[in-house]
Amino acid sequence: xxxxxxxxxxxxxxxxxxxxxxxxxxxxxxAPALKGDFAPKTGRRVVVIGGGWGGATAAKYVRLGDPSIExxxxxxxxxxxxxxxxxxxxxxxxxxxxxxxxYGGLRGHGVRILHASAxxxxxxxxxxxxxxxxxxxxxxxxxxxxxxxWEQVDGLAAARDRVLHAWKxxxxxxxxxxxxxxxxxxxxFVLTVPPVAYRCPPGPYERACQVAFYLKTKKPRSKxxxxxxxxxxxxxxxxxxxxxxxxxxxxxxxxxxxxxxxxSTREVxxxxxxxxxxxxxxxxxxxxxxxxxxxxxxxxxxxxxCEVNHLTYESAKQxxxxxIGDSTIGLPVPKSGNIANAMxxxxxxxxxxxxxxxxxxxxxxxxxxxxxxxxxxxxAVVNAYKVEGGKxxxxxxxxxxxxxxxxxxxxxxxxxxxxxxILG
Amino acid sequence: xxxxxxxxxxxxxxxxxxAAGASAxxxxxxxxxxxxxxxxxxxxxxxxxxxxxxxxxxxxxxYFKKAVEDYATGRRPSxxxxxxxxxxxxxGVDDVAAYFAAQSRQPTAVAVDAAAAARGRVASQQCVVCHxxxxxxxxxxxxxxxxxxxxxxxxxxxxxxxADRRSPGDQAVKTVKELMKSVPDDTIADLAxxxxxxx
Numbered sequence: 001x002x003x004x005x006x007x008x009x010x011x012x013x014x015x016x017x018x019x020x021x022x023x024x025x026x027x028x029x030x031a032p033a034l035k036g037d038f039a040p041k042t043g044r045r046v047v048v049i050g051g052g053w054g055g056a057t058a059a060k061y062v063r064l065g066d067p068s069i070e071x072x073x074x075x076x077x078x079x080x081x082x083x084x085x086x087x088x089x090x091x092x093x094x095x096x097x098x099x100x101x102x103y104g105g106l107r108g109h110g111v112r113i114l115h116a117s118a119x120x121x122x123x124x125x126x127x128x129x130x131x132x133x134x135x136x137x138x139x140x141x142x143x144x145x146x147x148x149x150w151e152q153v154d155g156l157a158a159a160r161d162r163v164l165h166a167w168k169x170x171x172x173x174x175x176x177x178x179x180x181x182x183x184x185x186x187x188x189f190v191l192t193v194p195p196v197a198y199r200c201p202p203g204p205y206e207r208a209c210q211v212a213f214y215l216k217t218k219k220p221r222s223k224x225x226x227x228x229x230x231x232x233x234x235x236x237x238x239x240x241x242x243x244x245x246x247x248x249x250x251x252x253x254x255x256x257x258x259x260x261x262x263x264s265t266r267e268v269x270x271x272x273x274x275x276x277x278x279x280x281x282x283x284x285x286x287x288x289x290x291x292x293x294x295x296x297x298x299x300x301x302x303x304x305x306c307e308v309n310h311l312t313y314e315s316a317k318q319x320x321x322x323x324i325g326d327s328t329i330g331l332p333v334p335k336s337g338n339i340a341n342a343m344x345x346x347x348x349x350x351x352x353x354x355x356x357x358x359x360x361x362x363x364x365x366x367x368x369x370x371x372x373x374x375x376x377x378x379x380a381v382v383n384a385y386k387v388e389g390g391k392x393x394x395x396x397x398x399x400x401x402x403x404x405x406x407x408x409x410x411x412x413x414x415x416x417x418x419x420x421x422i423l424g
Numbered sequence: 425x426x427x428x429x430x431x432x433x434x435x436x437x438x439x440x441x442x443a444a445g446a447s448a449x450x451x452x453x454x455x456x457x458x459x460x461x462x463x464x465x466x467x468x469x470x471x472x473x474x475x476x477x478x479x480x481x482x483x484x485x486x487y488f489k490k491a492v493e494d495y496a497t498g499r500r501p502s503x504x505x506x507x508x509x510x511x512x513x514x515x516g517v518d519d520v521a522a523y524f525a526a527q528s529r530q531p532t533a534v535a536v537d538a539a540a541a542a543r544g545r546v547a548s549q550q551c552v553v554c555h556x557x558x559x560x561x562x563x564x565x566x567x568x569x570x571x572x573x574x575x576x577x578x579x580x581x582x583x584x585x586x587a588d589r590r591s592p593g594d595q596a597v598k599t600v601k602e603l604m605k606s607v608p609d610d611t612i613a614d615l616a617x618x619x620x621x622x623x
Contacts, residue, residue, distance in 0.1 A: 061451070061460075064451060065451040065452075338464055341464055342460075342461060342464065345460045345461075345463070346460070349451055349457050349460070352451065361454075361457050363457055363458070363460065363461075364461070364511065364514075364515075365461065366461040366464070366507070366508060366511060368464065368465060368504060368508075380503060380504065382503055382504050382506075382507045382508070383507060384507030384508055384510050384511040385511065386511065386514045386515075395507065395510050395511060395514060396506070396507045396510055397507070398503045398504075398506050398507050399503060400503045401503070406580070409475075409476045409576060409580070410476055410477070410504060412474065412475075412476065413465065413472070413474035413475065413476035413477035413576070414464070414465050414474075414477065415474075416473050416474035416475075416477075417463070417464060417465045417466060417467045417472055417473060417474055417477055418464045418465065420467050420468065420473045421463045421464055421467065421468055424468065424473070
C-alpha cells in the first residue's frame with residue numbers, strides 16, 4: 001500500500017468538511033461509519049449512482065459543464081472493467097487487464113468517488129441512503145445497469161457460483177474463460193441467450209463467435225450449442241449468420257428458451273421440454289433494471305425498465321431523478337455501451353442547464369457497435385438519431401457490408417476513444 | 425492521522441490508467457453540445473487517442489464540411505460515418521465545424537517506429553509537392569494538413585485511395601489516387617509513420 005504525504009492527503013481530502021469522510025468511507029468498503037448526513041452539502045450537488053459507461057461519463061461531463069457543481073459518484077467497484085471487448089477474453093485474444101481501468105481520470109476532473117453502494121433513494125428528501133447514513137443531492141443521476149432475474153430460470157439462484165453469466169465483465173469473465181479452457185476436447189459448450197430486452201443485443205452472438213473460434217482452433221472435436229430464447233438472432237442477424245459459416249462446430253437453435261438448469265446432472269431444460277447436456281454452460285439470465293432503480297420506484301408498469309424524458313433523461317416517475325444507460329426504456333436505441341456513454345453526456349448537459357435555470361438544448365444520442373467474429377475481423381452496426389417533437393427518433397441504421405480486419409481496426413479505435421471519453 | 429492517510433492511500437494506489445484528459449471545453453457554445461456525439465470515437469474535443477480514428481480537433485472548417493457532405497451522401501463510403509454525418513447535418517454542420525476548428529490540435533500520442541518514419545521521409549518527395557515540407561497542406565488549394573495525424577488513419581486512407589475505395593469519381597482526390605497506385609503498401613505504412621511524426 002502506497003504511503004501518501006500529508007500534502008497529497010490534504011489535496012485528496014479537498015475542500016468540504018464532508019470529503020474526508022467520503023474518502024475514508026470509500027476505502028473501508030465494509031460497514032464504514034456512515035451515519036446521518038455524512039458529507040453535508042455546501043453548494044449544488046449532483047450524486048451519480050453507478051460508475052459504468054453511463055454514470056462515469058455523466059459524472060465527468062457535469063464537472064466539465066460546470067465545475068462549481070459538486071459531483072459525488074457512488075460505485076462499489078474499485079476498477080472499471082469494460083464489457084465491450086470482454087468476449088475476446090474467452091477466446092484468449094485480449095486479457096482482462098487490457099480492459100480494466102482506474103477512476104483516477106475522473107478524480108482529476110474533481111469527481112468525488114465513494115466506493116460504496118446506494119441502498120435506497122428518498123426523492124422527497126432528495127437524498128440517497130448509503131450504509132446507515134445519507135447524501136443529499138440537488139439532482140440525482142441513476143445509472144445502475146442491469147440486474148439478473150435469477151428466479152426466471154429454475155435452479156439458477158442456487159447455482160449462481162457455478163453457472164456463470166459473465167455478462168458483467170470481471171471475475172466471471174475470467175472464470176468462464178478458465179472453464180472453457182478446462183473443457184475436454186469433444187465437450188459441449190452451451191450458451192443461452194435471454195429474451196429481449198437485455199444488455200448488448202449482439203453480445204451473445206459475438207460471444208458465440210469467440211467461443212466457436214476458440215473451440216475450432218483449440219478443441220476441434222468440441223461443439224458449441226446456442227439456445228436462443230428469441231425467434232431469431234436479435235442483432236446483425238445476416239452478418240452473424242454469414243460469420244457462422246466458418247464455424248461448423250456451432251449449432252444455433254432459435255426459440256429455445258432455457259427455463260431450468262441442473263448443475264448436478266449438467267443439464268439445461270428448454271421451455272419445449274428438451275433436456276440438453278453440457279460440459280460447460282454459459283447461462284445469460286433474463287434482465288431488468290439495476291436493483292436501486294426498482295427500490296427507488298423508477299421502473300414502469302413492466303417492473304423491469306425505467307421510462308425517461310428523451311431530452312433530459314429525467315425519470316417519468318420521480319422529479320430531479322435522472323436515469324441513463326441500460327436501465328432505460330422507450331427510446332429507439334439499443335442497450336449498448338455507446339448509448340450509455342451518449343446518454344451520460346446528454347444527461348450531464350441537461351442537468352447543468354437545469355441547475356443553472358436554463359432550458360436544456362435538444363441533443364440526440366448516437367450508437368456505434370462493433371462485434372468481433374474471430375480473432376481479427378469485426379462487423380458493425382451504426383445508428384444515428386435526431387430529436388423531433390421532444391422525442392428521439394432514428395435517422396438511419398447502417399451495417400457493414402461484411403466482416404473485415406478494417407472494421408476490427410476501427411473497433412480498437414472506437415474502444416480507445418470511448419474509454420478516454422468515459423474515464424480520461 | 426496516519427491511519428487515515430493509509431486508508432486514503434489504499435484507494436488511490438489502484439487508480440491507474442487514464443490521466444485527466446483533454447478538456448472538452450465549455451459546453452455552453454452551440455457547437456460543443458452538438459459535437460458531443462463525436463467524442464465517443466474521436467475523443468474528447470476531437471483529440472482522438474487511437475491510431476485509426478482521425479484527430480478532428482483543429483480541423484479546417486472547409487475540410488470538415490466537405491467530409492461530412494461526402495459521407496452523408498455516400499460519395500465517401502463509410503458505414504460508420506454515413507449515419508453520423510447525417511446526424512451532423514441535422515444538428516447543424518456549421519456549428520460543429522466551428523467547434524472543432526476552435527479546438528487546439530495536439531499531434532497524435534500514438535508512437536511510431538522511428539526507422540519507418542525515416543524511410544517515409546525519404547519516400548515523401550512526391551507528397552511534399554502538394555502537402556509542403558511541413559505536411560501542413562494548403563487550404564487555398566484544398567490540400568489538407570497531415571502533420572501529427574493518427575498513423576493508422578493516414579495509412580488506411582492511402583490504402584483506400586490506392587484501391588479507389590475512397591470517394592470514387594471525386595476530382596478533388598484524383599491526383600493523390602493516381603500517385604498512390606504506384607506506391608507499395610509497405611511504403612504507404614512508412615509515409616503514414618512519417619506524417620504522423622511531424623510536429
